[in-house]
Structures are given as structure tokens and as C-alpha cells.
Amino acid sequence: MQRLARISFQASDDSSTQRTLFAYVRTALGLTFGYSALLLVAVISLLPLVWMISTSLKAFGREFLFPPQWIPNPVVFGNYITAFETSNLARYFGNTLMIAVLATLGTVISSSLVAFGFARLEFFGKRVLFIILLSTLMLPGIVTLVPTFVLFKTLGWIDTPLPLIVPWWFGGGAFGGAFFVFLIRQFMLQLPRELDEAALVDGASYFRIYWRIMLPLSKPALAASAIFSFIHHWNDFLNPLIFLNSEEWRTLALYLRFFLYTEAGGGAGLTRWNLMMAASVVMLVPVLVIFFSAQRYFIRGVALTGIAGR
Amino acid sequence: MASRAAPLRPAPPAKNGLRSIRWRRHLIGYLFISPWIAGFALFTAFPMIYSLFLSFTKYDLLGPPEFVGFSNFERMVSDHLFLTALGNTAFYTLLAVPIQLLLALIMALLLNQKLRGINVFRTALYLPTVTPTVAFVVLFVYMYNPEFGIFNAILGWFGIPKLGWLTDPNLAKPAFIIMSLWHVGGQMVIFLAGLQAVPETLVEAASIDGAGKFRRFWHVTVPMISPVIFFNLVLGIIGSFQVFASAYIATNGGPKHATLFYVLWMYRHAFENFRMGYAATLGWVLLGVILLFTLIQFAVSRRWVYYEGEGA
Numbered sequence: 001m002q003r004l005a006r007i008s009f010q011a012s013d014d015s016s017t018q019r020t021l022f023a024y025v026r027t028a029l030g031l032t033f034g035y036s037a038l039l040l041v042a043v044i045s046l047l048p049l050v051w052m053i054s055t056s057l058k059a060f061g062r063e064f065l066f067p068p069q070w071i072p073n074p075v076v077f078g079n080y081i082t083a084f085e086t087s088n089l090a091r092y093f094g095n096t097l098m099i100a101v102l103a104t105l106g107t108v109i110s111s112s113l114v115a116f117g118f119a120r121l122e123f124f125g126k127r128v129l130f131i132i133l134l135s136t137l138m139l140p141g142i143v144t145l146v147p148t149f150v151l152f153k154t155l156g157w158i159d160t161p162l163p164l165i166v167p168w169w170f171g172g173g174a175f176g177g178a179f180f181v182f183l184i185r186q187f188m189l190q191l192p193r194e195l196d197e198a199a200l201v202d203g204a205s206y207f208r209i210y211w212r213i214m215l216p217l218s219k220p221a222l223a224a225s226a227i228f229s230f231i232h233h234w235n236d237f238l239n240p241l242i243f244l245n246s247e248e249w250r251t252l253a254l255y256l257r258f259f260l261y262t263e264a265g266g267g268a269g270l271t272r273w274n275l276m277m278a279a280s281v282v283m284l285v286p287v288l289v290i291f292f293s294a295q296r297y298f299i300r301g302v303a304l305t306g307i308a309g310r
Numbered sequence: 311m312a313s314r315a316a317p318l319r320p321a322p323p324a325k326n327g328l329r330s331i332r333w334r335r336h337l338i339g340y341l342f343i344s345p346w347i348a349g350f351a352l353f354t355a356f357p358m359i360y361s362l363f364l365s366f367t368k369y370d371l372l373g374p375p376e377f378v379g380f381s382n383f384e385r386m387v388s389d390h391l392f393l394t395a396l397g398n399t400a401f402y403t404l405l406a407v408p409i410q411l412l413l414a415l416i417m418a419l420l421l422n423q424k425l426r427g428i429n430v431f432r433t434a435l436y437l438p439t440v441t442p443t444v445a446f447v448v449l450f451v452y453m454y455n456p457e458f459g460i461f462n463a464i465l466g467w468f469g470i471p472k473l474g475w476l477t478d479p480n481l482a483k484p485a486f487i488i489m490s491l492w493h494v495g496g497q498m499v500i501f502l503a504g505l506q507a508v509p510e511t512l513v514e515a516a517s518i519d520g521a522g523k524f525r526r527f528w529h530v531t532v533p534m535i536s537p538v539i540f541f542n543l544v545l546g547i548i549g550s551f552q553v554f555a556s557a558y559i560a561t562n563g564g565p566k567h568a569t570l571f572y573v574l575w576m577y578r579h580a581f582e583n584f585r586m587g588y589a590a591t592l593g594w595v596l597l598g599v600i601l602l603f604t605l606i607q608f609a610v611s612r613r614w615v616y617y618e619g620e621g622a
Binding site for chain 2: 033052055124139141143171172237242259273280284
């Protein structure tokens with residue numbers, strides 16, 4: 001009652017012109033604050049990337065100037081050609097691409113099968129198994145580092161890309177892989193059950209339902225998984241570092257680190273930062289292309305799994 | 311026909327004929343999840359058990375593992391680098407995670423405004439997160455350079471003398487924390503999703519009750535997104551305890567062991583000195599520490615995490 005009285009009191013009291021003016025100024029102030037805060041954060045956020053690109057275009061020697069040169073002068077696009085010519089950058093790019101694509105393919109195919117099982121089928125111990133699956137998400141992957149190394153060494157897979165690919169064909173059984181099962185399952189749970197029930201009545205097999213109904217409808221979740229997976233494998237450093245050691249299989253991540261510490265980069269004291277940054281940009285480009293072309297899936301995907309943390 | 315109308319649930323217990331159908335259904339379920347079961351056994355369960363076994367052995371990959379009882383644990387306790395590595399990691403985690411979450415939340419709040427062109431800002435704030443870690447760390451090594459790095463150039467604008475970001479033992483860990491702040495996009499988006507799920511009616515109701523902006527945020531928004539905060543906190547701490555790549559690339563543990571983080575230390579034992587048994591011990595100890603932190607958080611969470619529908 002009191003609350004109601006207060007509202008009616010306010011409404012009758014405010015002289016309308018004053019109030020609209022006040023509201024107008026307030027909105028304008030709010031907008032200005034909102035935009036300037038966003039702008040400031042955005043500039044800081046993008047500064048390192050801008051700096052990376054700027055440095056990659058500088059003439060040799062200009063990257064050591066202090067105070068730094070913000071805009072490269074002269075602009076040397078040739079750094080990119082030099083970066084490719086003075087190293088096997090193209091091969092490293094190919095290695096990384098192959099590993100990321102094959103691992104992603106395995107992740108999407110096998111995780112969607114498992115996700116379908118958990119989302120739509122009933123079997124003994126389903127709840128317990130799903131809880132186990134979820135709890136692997138919280139396990140630190142570091143514990144299995146040593147034993148998996150021993151395992152792959154016994155199999156003779158060290159210094160081949162197999163340890164980086166094969167585990168990802170096992171439906172989230174590899175560390176961190178459960179994330180993808182979870183993401184796709186959450187999405188499948190939202191799809192109407194009537195669809196697959198109708199198909200069952202029509203005599204379709206479960207595999208057919210998975211393949212012809214659920215997969216096409218789950219495209220957003222599959223796309224999000226594919227993007228996450230690709231970027232994860234493209235960016236991965238620890239696993240290639242442990243499982244690969246010859247130059248033949250070197251990935252871009254390994255190369256960048258190698259470049260920082262060797263004579264090829266000018267030695268630790270005199271790193272050729274312009275070439276280093278050019279190579280970094282080369283590594284960054286595929287990620288950016290994927291990110292920009294599939295942004296809506298990406299951000300929705302993070303949200304989908306994040307919310308489920310409730 | 312009637313029994314096929316609800317075919318996705320196990321058939322009701324019935325006569326013998328139906329029992330086989332029911333079994334078949336369970337079998338199909340297992341068939342679909344079999345990749346995960348095999349993967350879990352091969353790449354999670356087996357390695358964990360095997361590493362527990364290894365932690366009681368001496369194993370250099372050349373000869374077979376040799377059983378040594380608890381001596382790996384004894385060695386760890388007397389290893390002067392154990393406390394250094396664990397301390398560095400705990401320091402980094404306990405400082406970095408709260409700052410990361412606070413920043414991510416502020417960024418999410420900024421992005422939660424109803425403004426034109428907000429998507430552009432969302433992209434700008436998220437973009438650094440997808441940058442490859444190695445490229446980012448290498449870039450920061452360059453930006454932190456005491457002689458010609460951009461950080462010192464910016465400090466110079468304010469008259470602050472050049473700092474040895476990665477060469478000063480007191481500054482190295484803060485430098486890593488600063489660097490990690492560019493990778494909070496994941497947490498930010500999760501916060502944003504949480505904020506967008508807060509019912510507007512609740513905020514409006516508080517507003518009608520006379521609550522100001524700050525009180526609305528503190529007493530309505532924060533409790534409503536507390537599960538999301540908790541989620542980010544738990545996963546953030548688990549992730550931070552395993553910090554490796556940045557230290558390995560930028561400083562390799564230096565200066566004066568200031569950035570010798572636990573996993574980097576463990577990596578050296580395993581893959582530079584091939585002490586697999588000892589490294590397995592260190593892995594299990596880290597698992598124990600992380601588990602302890604996680605359990606504490608779950609216990610404390612009852613006091614501050616609000617789950618809708620569980621009653622206030």
C-alpha cells in the first residue's frame with residue numbers, strides 16, 4: 001500500500017517538462033559513459049594485436065626504436081615473404097592445419113554420437129556415467145600427462161601426429177573432450193522429442209534418427225564444437241611440445257617458441273621481432289577467419305555450456 | 311502399437327517377448343556412448359591408475375619401472391623447489407583468478423548495456439582470447455622488453471622509469487598476471503549470458519522499492535548470477551594451477567625461480583630429466599591440491615551461491 005501511494009505521489013508531483021529534461025540529460029550522460037567506457041576497454045583489449053600487426057610491417061631495426069614507432073614507416077610487406085622464405089613456415093602451417101582438422105573431425109563425429117546417446121537413449125547407469133563424464137571436465141589434465149606419454153611411447157607414436165589426433169576420435173574420452181559431448185547434448189535436449197518419436201513409429205532405426213534428424217538439427221552446436229575444437233588444437237602448445245620433437249612435424253606454436261630461442265630468430269639477444277610478429281600474424285589469420293565467419297555460433301556456444309554450469 | 315508410442319523410454323516390465331526389446335534398447339544406448347567409454351578407459355582411467363602406480367616407482371623410460379615405495383614423496387617434501395613451485399603457483403592463482411573474474415564481470419556489465427553497435431564491442435573484447443597462447447606470450451615478451459618495449463613506453467608518458475618486467479623477480483609474477491587479463495573472454499561471455507538471464511522484473515521490482523543502482527546490482531544481480539560466478543571461479547582456479555606455456559616460453563622459470571610454476575617444474579622432471587616416477591608423484595600431489603581447493607569452494611559456496619528454485 002505504501003509503495004503504491006509513493007508511486008502515485010511521485011507521478012502527480014513531477015512537473016512533466018522538468019522531468020523529461022532531467023531524463024534526457026541522464027540518458028545522454030549514461031550513453032556517453034557507456035560508450036566511452038566500452039571504447040577504452042576495447043582499445044586496451046585490441047592494443048596487443050594492433051602492436052603485433054604493426055611490428056610485423058616494420059623495417060629491420062625499426063622494431064628496436066624507443067620510444068616505439070606506432071605506425072610503421074616504411075611499411076614492409078616483404079617481412080611476410082621473408083618469414084616464409086627463411087623457414088619452413090609453410091610446412092609448419094600445413095602440419096598444424098592437418099592436426100587441427102583431423103582432431104576436430106574426430107571430436108565432432110564421436111562427440112555427437114555420445115551426446116545423442118546421453119540425450120535420447122535410456123540405458124542402465126546412464127546418470128552415473130554422465131556424472132563421471134562431467135567430472136572429467138574438472139580433473140586437471142596434467143595428471144595424465146606422464147602416463148599418456150608412456151602409453152604413446154610404448155605404442156611407438158612419439159614424434160608422430162597420432163597422439164594429437166587419435167584420442168579425439170573417442171567421444172570426449174580424452175582430457176577436456178567431455179566439454180564437446182556436454183555442449184552437443186545440452187543442445188539436443190532442447191530439440192522436441194516428438195520428432196524422433198514420430199520417426200521411430202515410422203520404423204526408423206536409432207542410427208537413422210541420429211544421422212537424418214538429430215545431426216542436421218544440431219548444426220549450431222556442431223558448428224560451435226568444431227570451432228572450439230579447431231581453435232583449441234590450432235593454438236595448443238603443451239601437447240605438441242611433448243609428443244613431437246622432429247622438425248618434420250613441427251607445428252606453428254612450436255615454431256614460434258623455437259624462433260624465440262634460436263639463432264634463426266637472431267639469437268635470444270637480438271630477436272628479429274618483425275619476422276617473429278609476421279609469423280605470429282600468419283598463425284593468427286586462420287583463427288580470425290574462423291572467428292569472424294562463425295562468431296554467432298562461437299559466442300552462443302560459450303554461453304550454452306557456461307549457463308549449464310548452474 | 312501402443313507400446314511403440316513412447317518408444318524412447320524403456321518399455322514397461324512385461325512378458326518375455328518384450329524383455330529382449332528392452333535389452334536391445336539398453337544395448338543401443340551403450341553402442342552410442344561406446345566411443346566415450348573406450349576413450350575414458352584408455353585416456354583417462356587407465357592413465358590415472360597407471361600414474362598412481364608410477365608414483366611409487368623409479369622409472370627413466372629405459373629400464374622397467376622399479377618399485378621404491380614412498381621415497382618419491384619423501385624426496386618431494388625435502389625438495390627445496392617443491393615449496394617454491396607450489397608457492398609461486400598458489401600466489402599466481404590466488405591473485406590472478408579474482409582479478410580476472412572482476413575484469414570479466416566488468417566487461418560483461420559494459421556489454422550488457424542496450425546500446426547500438428554493441429556487437430562490435432563484444433567482438434573487440436573477445437578477440438584477444440582466441441589468439442594463440444604462444445603468439446600472445448611471444449608478443450608480450452616483446453612488449454615487456456625493458457629497452458624498447460611498449461609497456462615501458464606507456465609508463466614513460468607518466469614519468470615512470472623503465473621497469474624490468476620479466477627480469478625483476480618481484481615483477482615477473484605480476485607481469486604474468488597482467489598478461490593473463492587479455493584471455494578472460496571466455497569468462498566474460500559466460501558472465502554476459504548469466505546477466506542476460508537475470509529476469510528484468512526482479513530488477514524493476516527492486517527499483518520500485520527504491521533501491522539505487524548499486525544496491526540493485528549487489529542485492530539482485532549478484533545473487534542471481536552467483537552460480538555463474540562460482541562456475542567461473544572453480545574452473546578458473548583449476549586452470550590457473552596448471553599455468554605452464556607462458557612461463558615456459560617467456561622466462562623458463564626465471565628470474566631466480568620467480569616464475570617456476572608447478573607444472574613447469576613437473577615438466578622438467580618428466581621430459582627433460584626423464585624422472586617419470588617422480589613426475590607422476592608430483593602430478594598426483596597437484597591433483598590433490600586442486601581437489602582440496604575445489605572441495606573448499608564447494609563447501610563455502612553454500613553460504614553465497616544462490617540456486618533459484620531451491621528456496622531462499
